[in-house]
Amino acid sequence: MKPPAPTSKDLVIAAAIRLFGRLGYDATSVRQITAEAGGQNAAMVNYYFGSKAGLRRACGEAILARVQTALPPVVEDVDAAQAARQLEILLSALLDFMTQVPEAEDMAAFILRELNDPDGVLDLLYQGMIEDRHRELCLLWGRATGTDPESERTRIAAFAMLGQILYFRIGRPVVVRRLGWSGIGPDEARKIRGVLTANLRASLAAHEGADT
Amino acid sequence: MKPPAPTSKDLVIAAAIRLFGRLGYDATSVRQITAEAGGQNAAMVNYYFGSKAGLRRACGEAILARVQTALPPVVEDVDAAQAARQLEILLSALLDFMTQVPEAEDMAAFILRELNDPDGVLDLLYQGMIEDRHRELCLLWGRATGTDPESERTRIAAFAMLGQILYFRIGRPVVVRRLGWSGIGPDEARKIRGVLTANLRASLAAHEGADT
DNA sequence: GAACGACTTAAACAGATGTTTTATACAGTC
DNA sequence: GACTGTATAAAACATCTGTTTAAGTCGTTC
Numbered sequence: 001m002k003p004p005a006p007t008s009k010d011l012v013i014a015a016a017i018r019l020f021g022r023l024g025y026d027a028t029s030v031r032q033i034t035a036e037a038g039g040q041n042a043a044m045v046n047y048y049f050g051s052k053a054g055l056r057r058a059c060g061e062a063i064l065a066r067v068q069t070a071l072p073p074v075v076e077d078v079d080a081a082q083a084a085r086q087l088e089i090l091l092s093a094l095l096d097f098m099t100q101v102p103e104a105e106d107m108a109a110f111i112l113r114e115l116n117d118p119d120g121v122l123d124l125l126y127q128g129m130i131e132d133r134h135r136e137l138c139l140l141w142g143r144a145t146g147t148d149p150e151s152e153r154t155r156i157a158a159f160a161m162l163g164q165i166l167y168f169r170i171g172r173p174v175v176v177r178r179l180g181w182s183g184i185g186p187d188e189a190r191k192i193r194g195v196l197t198a199n200l201r202a203s204l205a206a207h208e209g210a211d212t
Numbered sequence: 213m214k215p216p217a218p219t220s221k222d223l224v225i226a227a228a229i230r231l232f233g234r235l236g237y238d239a240t241s242v243r244q245i246t247a248e249a250g251g252q253n254a255a256m257v258n259y260y261f262g263s264k265a266g267l268r269r270a271c272g273e274a275i276l277a278r279v280q281t282a283l284p285p286v287v288e289d290v291d292a293a294q295a296a297r298q299l300e301i302l303l304s305a306l307l308d309f310m311t312q313v314p315e316a317e318d319m320a321a322f323i324l325r326e327l328n329d330p331d332g333v334l335d336l337l338y339q340g341m342i343e344d345r346h347r348e349l350c351l352l353w354g355r356a357t358g359t360d361p362e363s364e365r366t367r368i369a370a371f372a373m374l375g376q377i378l379y380f381r382i383g384r385p386v387v388v389r390r391l392g393w394s395g396i397g398p399d400e401a402r403k404i405r406g407v408l409t410a411n412l413r414a415s416l417a418a419h420e421g422a423d424t
Numbered sequence: 425g426a427a428c429g430a431c432t433t434a435a436a437c438a439g440a441t442g443t444t445t446t447a448t449a450c451a452g453t454c
Numbered sequence: 455g456a457c458t459g460t461a462t463a464a465a466a467c468a469t470c471t472g473t474t475t476a477a478g479t480c481g482t483t484c
Contacts, residue, residue: 008461022328026239029441041463046443048461109328115385116234116321122385134390152391156407159387160376167375170382173327173334174342175371179364195368202418203411220431241471253433258473 009048011037017059021109025056025117053119060114060121063107064128074136083143084204088197090140091165095193098169099184108169134158145207157203164196221260223249229271233321237268237329265331272326272333275319276340282309286348295355296416300409302352303377307405310381311396320381346370357419369415376408 006014015036019028030052031042049055078086097104114120135150137158142149168175172184181188218226227248231240242264243254261267284305290298309316326332347362349370354361380387384396393400 024236115383130386155391156404160407163379164372164375166379178346179367192368195372199415202414206414
């Protein structure tokens with residue numbers, strides 16, 4: 001039942017995700033990666049992945065696989081109140097995922113770095129998870145507000161919701177400084193969640209008024 | 213009345229902000245920068261700025277100076293309704309700034325890159341503009357909701373508001389793909405603004421209920 | 425016109441980078 | 455025990471990096 005011991009290949013990918021996310025793709029050397037993975041030679045990368053760019057792609061695929069296994073199921077057939085509740089749970093889970101789980105934090109940093117790199121693996125990540133997850137978010141939003149889940153306005157609103165969460169990961173250095181925190185731990189995450197769920201409820205409440 | 217012709221120094225800084233923002237600090241070479249600036253030698257950078265890191269700092273200072281000249285004044289003595297109106301105007305201006313003005317877009321990209329780089333000029337940017345701007349936002353939020361402008365909850369809420377806006381800049385590649393847009397032009401910015409102002413009003417309205 | 429200073433260029437340097445090549449260790453198989 | 459294929463390591467390669475040094479150009483000043 002216990003998972004197999006991680007191979008060198010796995011160790012290299014894990015180290016690469018961590019370093020690519022922390023330092024950026026170009027700022028990370030293959031020697032750094034293999035050293036962090038415990039090995040002592042840089043040729044491993046080309047042996048296993050063909051090139052540094054191949055390793056980057058392997059990192060993207062590993063993230064996709066990892067996220068697929070951690071997906072909470074989304075129940076489609078829900079009424080408005082259930083959808084609103086699911087939205088809160090989903091956003092709360094995403095916030096925790098982004099700010100608490102160290103492994104996930106590295107993956108999030110990796111993805112954020114890829115967002116604006118034309119040579120990166122954004123296509124892979126988008127088609128493999130981002131689009132589907134966003135579509136689910138739109139579905140819940142549409143159910144909760146009684147509007148078309150795929151309307152342009154709903155899709156924009158879903159991104160706005162995501163943006164609120166993601167900024168506490170992207171802008172964390174600024175956030176912690178302004179708040180006088182030493183980091184974003186469980187206590188701080190709870191405070192953030194309080195504000196974000198209040199915002200979510202307020203937006204949904206605004207729709208209720210015009211809805212029924 | 214016309215501004216003086218840009219010096220080589222100015223051209224190098226402008227090119228550096230653009231390239232650092234687009235590619236990242238490490239991924240950009242000084243030869244690229246001087247080539248983009250019209251010059252043909254890389255030694256200019258060390259002549260003017262001492263080092264590549266010195267050029268990075270000069271970019272940060274140039275951004276500070278530029279932003280200072282473009283600041284709309286914030287009127288402090290306002291009632292709740294006026295503060296709410298100012299909030300809408302401010303957020304709308306920030307969204308336009310982030311997605312429409314090409315020069316500002318480069319600066320925004322530069323700042324975002326610096327956010328997570330411990331060796332960067334985040335300190336300079338934070339103390340020179342980020343903290344002050346955020347404090348203004350908190351002030352307006354506090355006035356509009358009748359709460360303490362410097363309470364922890366208000367500061368978090370201000371970051372959440374910012375996050376909604378910034379994500380449409382940070383995650384633009386994802387946003388435009390999911391929305392089927394070819395970019396974020398004036399029309400698209402207007403649609404985004406519609407959603408964000410609706411969210412803002414909803415959040416403020418939620419406070420009104422518990423307030424009076 | 426000579427001398428100077430500010431600016432720009434070219435060439436060269438040491439170091440780091442991604443990659444390739446070669447060599448070594450070590451399973452399992454006949 | 456020799457052979458084979460896989461996995462790791464070491465060294466060498468060409469290229470690119472930031473930086474330095476030296477040379478060149480231009481306008482200004484005396």
